[in-house]
Each structure stands twice: as structure tokens, then as C-alpha cells.
Amino acid sequence: MLKKIIIIFSIILFSIHFLFTAIYLAPFNPVKAKFGFIINGYMEPLFSQNWRLFAPNPASTNNQFLVRAELANGETTEWINLTSFMIEKNYKNRFTPYNRLVRIQRGAFTALHQKDDITMKLSEKVEEKKLNKEDFDYILDNEMMKEQREDGIDILNRYAQSYVSSLYPGEDIARTQLIVRQTEATPYSEQSNPTFKNKTNIHEFEWREFEKVSPVF
């Protein structure tokens, strides 16, 4: 009898679990807006998941990460491309560490601007001027987001510095600077237009004092 009770209880828990999972995974909706914090509280971190793989709008810009270093003797190096050589290596052979390493840069850069559903909706409305920015600054521009951003920039810089120090093993590096060059995809309608120029966008980060990070290579 006890066994039967335990099993029936498990079935009920099981059903509730997947009900929560279903709501958690659904697109933004009224139930989520009201009970999101309960659902997220239950799901995260143990069952955290995100299946918007390449949807609704897939990534289509190319990001090139370029870094330059200032050596202790005052000399500044050329811009070093962190992205291209990895991509080439990943084309030659998919069974190398580069297969995943190449995705870190994009991930860290995207994370700088990442927002959850509710924050995203809010910032859209603010941008459309339907809501007053000051009223929602505590959500849109709070300490946690600033920290998240700083951590993201930190990761990108450490990534770059680790690579630079492997390129200049004997040198004394003082500081480095990272830029991200984003190139937007050629629109489908323009693919046969030979004079089409892809939009590019340069994202410049501040110079960063050199820190000794475990080498990536």
C-alpha cells in the first residue's frame, strides 16, 4: 500500500514538473508574466534550458575579434585577429578543440547584451517611447546587469590576453586593447548585387592592464 502511495505521489510530481517545464519553455505569455518568478525559481538552475536554437531570428552577423598589445618598451603591435585562424582550423577539421573554442568569443560578446523575456519586452517598450525610461531603470539598468556586463568584458579581455601572451612569449606586455568588428550578412535580395557593401560596425573596448592568465595554447 505504501509503495502504491509513493508511486502515485511520484506520478503527480512528475506531471507538475512537466507542466512547469511547458510553461517555462513557452514563448512570452500572460501566465509567464504573472507566475514567471515561481516557475523560474523552480526550474533554475537544475532544469535551466533554452531551445531557441537559431530562432526566431538566427545569428547572421560575423564578429571578428581583433586585439593589439602595448609592450613594456612602449611599442604597439599590429592588430591581431583572434577569430579567422580558429575558423580556418575548424573548417579543416571538425574534431579539434577549435570546434568549440571558436564559439566562446561570440557567446561572451552576446552575453554582454543578453536580457530575459520581461526585461527585453520592457526595453522594447521604452525604446518605442511607450514607457518612461526613468520608471524602469531599476530593472533595465541595475547593478546586476552592470556586473554581468563587466564580467563579460573581463572574459573577452582575458581571452585576448591569454592569446597575445602565447604569441609574444618572451615579451613584457603592458596592456592590450580589444575591438570587435561586426559585419552584417548580405541580405537575400542583394546576393547577386556585386556593388553591395555589407554594413560593418566597430565596437571598441578600453585598454586593459595585462594580467597573466593560464595559456589557452
Added chain:
Amino acid sequence: MNKIYEKLSTQKHMLIGTSLIRIAFGLLILYFYFIHYGQRRFLWGPNGMQDHETLTKQLFTTNNFSIYQLNDSLLYFEIIFHIGVVIAFFFTIGFMGRLTAILNFIFIWSLQHANVLILDGGDNVMRIILFYLLFANTTAFFSLDGYRRKQKVSSITLSPSLSNAFHNLAVLASIIQVSFMYLTSGMHKIMGEVWQNGTALYYILQVDEYTHPFFKELVISSDFLLLIGAYGAIFAQITYPFLLFNRYTRYIAIFNIIAMHIGIAIVMGLFTFSATMISIQLVLLKNEEYERAYTAVKRLLSKLRLRKGKQYEVEQIEQV
């Protein structure tokens, strides 16, 4: 209710499938550990991509935990990392089933959360299914435990009806999880403009990390291929859960999904993601189906051998 109860508690279903998925996941985890062995300190170490303090703080604010956060010495990191490898190996060969499964889950959880930027959807779903499978028996077949059990009668601790129910619910949970995954992924695709108008692959394949020059040329040169790719992916994903309900359409669902993931692996180069997703399909087949497939393959092989043998005889005679 009684019928469900009976079905859940009288026997463990899909035992071959759960054993196979253990091996497949185990091998993928070992691959993950070894392919990045050279960069381990950079990726997960205390003075790597993320410094130890920042990581610890981040984990704390998200109510998360990783055993890698407990100490900031390189020695500690190395010890934990290598213990993780050994546990993954024990998990793969099915040694000390449940205990190893729990430890393996903790170590994989910790490794994944020591650096989330290197992960993809495959790691995410694997982590969740590894958790569900803690309640299942994954060492009934092809395992060291199974081999040892044959040598001597083992002691059963949990009452069989309870352990059967947990096992079956765990298998069901894994199947529902992967169904939800495809359904949401498909739904979000339908909501996207470029997926609707069939140009999604055109855009994705322009992103250097998710493409290959040869296949990019090939797919982009044909509007027809672009359409098949975009609509095919949506169709395969949305229909997946519903096709699983029927005994025969199940095969179509599995076929669609495997075809889609082979495409993703080859064209986009996301092969560990694809391998993970294809491995999950192993849990969808019943023991009888594996046995039938096995005997069919065996019969085919022996037929081939027989024909070869006959051919050989004929050749011998002709030579004489």
C-alpha cells in the same frame, strides 16, 4: 489509473536503450574531457578565462554551485578535473551503477557551470537527461555491473515495483524532455520571419562559426535546398512529439530527427551537439526492437558470408 500503475510498476521498459544511452553519453563526456585536455586550465582553471573570484560570485548570485569553486589552487583544480575523467570512464563502462551515475552528474554539472560559454544545447539537454536517468537502471546491459551480477546473485535494496516505477518514469521524463525541446525549438522557428520565408539557412550559413565554405556554396546556390532545409527542420521538430505516439510513425520521427542532425553536423559542424541528440534517440526503442534488429543484422551477415563462401567454392572449382 490502475492501468498506468500496472504498466509502470510490473517491469522495467527500454533497458537496452537506457544502457546504450549511458555508453553514448559516457563516450561524449570523455571526448569533451580529452579534446580540451590541453586547454583545461584556461577553460575551467582558477586563473583561466574567468578568474576564480568572479566565477564564485556569479555562481552565488544565480543560486548555483560547482565543485570547482571550492578552492582556488591549481592543484585542487587538477585533482577534481582528473577525478571527473575517471568517474566518466566508470560511468561509461557501467561500474558501480547508481553511485557512479550520481557522482558523474555532479562532476559534469560542476564542469559545465565552471564555463558556460563553451557549451551548446546538446550539453544542456544531456545534463537534464543525466539527472532523470539517476532514477533509471542504465547498467542492465553492456556493463561491468551486469557482468559481475552474472557471476553472483546481487542484493536488491529497493522494492522491485518502486524501482520499476522510478525507472519507467525516468525514461518517460527523458522522452518528454526531448519532445518539449523539439517542440519549443520548432515553435520559435515558426515565429521567425526568415524561417517563414525559407531564407533562414541562407543567413545562418553566412556566419563563419556555423558553416563550411563548400556546403555554404552548395546550399546557398539552390533556393530549393534552402527551403528543404528551413521547412524540413521545422517539420521534423514540430511533428516529433506527435509522431512518437504511434508504434510505427515513431520510426518516422526518429528518422527525421537523425537526418536533420546529420545535416547540422556536416554542414554547420556542430557534431557533438548532433551526436548528443542522436544518442538520445537510443532510448526510444524497445528491447524487442533491438533484439529484432540484432537478429536481422546477424542473419544478413551470415547470408553474406554464405554467399561469399559459395562464390569462393565456385572460384575454386573453376580454377581446378
